[in-house]
Amino acid sequence: MLNNLLLEYIEINGETITKANLGEAALYAVIGFAVVFLGIAFLVLVVWAVGKIFEGVDKAKAEKKSVPQEPSAVQSTTDEVDDETIAVISAAIAAYYQKQAVPCEFVIKKIKRSKF
Numbered sequence: 001m002l003n004n005l006l007l008e009y010i011e012i013n014g015e016t017i018t019k020a021n022l023g024e025a026a027l028y029a030v031i032g033f034a035v036v037f038l039g040i041a042f043l044v045l046v047v048w049a050v051g052k053i054f055e056g057v058d059k060a061k062a063e064k065k066s067v068p069q070e071p072s073a074v075q076s077t078t079d080e081v082d083d084e085t086i087a088v089i090s091a092a093i094a095a096y097y098q099k100q101a102v103p104c105e106f107v108i109k110k111i112k113r114s115k116f
Helices: 022-066 083-100
Strands: 009-012 015-018
């Protein structure tokens, strides 16, 4: 049976040369598997390292943005905007568009008072 495991023999100019036996083929296969495994492991390591680098950059940007800035001179005490302010802003936008001779895209179709 062991003879069946040997691969072909080649005879060139009277010399007998064996191509490869099963042991050599298995060794080449194991070496090939190891090279492929190490290559894939290296690629996974590179992708992981790049992810960690980007994560650190994102944290640095978040910390930079979270630094409290100086409060502005004018602060609103309420979250609501009164009707007069809305009217002034709307009039300013309309005047700007009229001065630029650009047709206004804003069209007021209905004005309804809210209960709030």
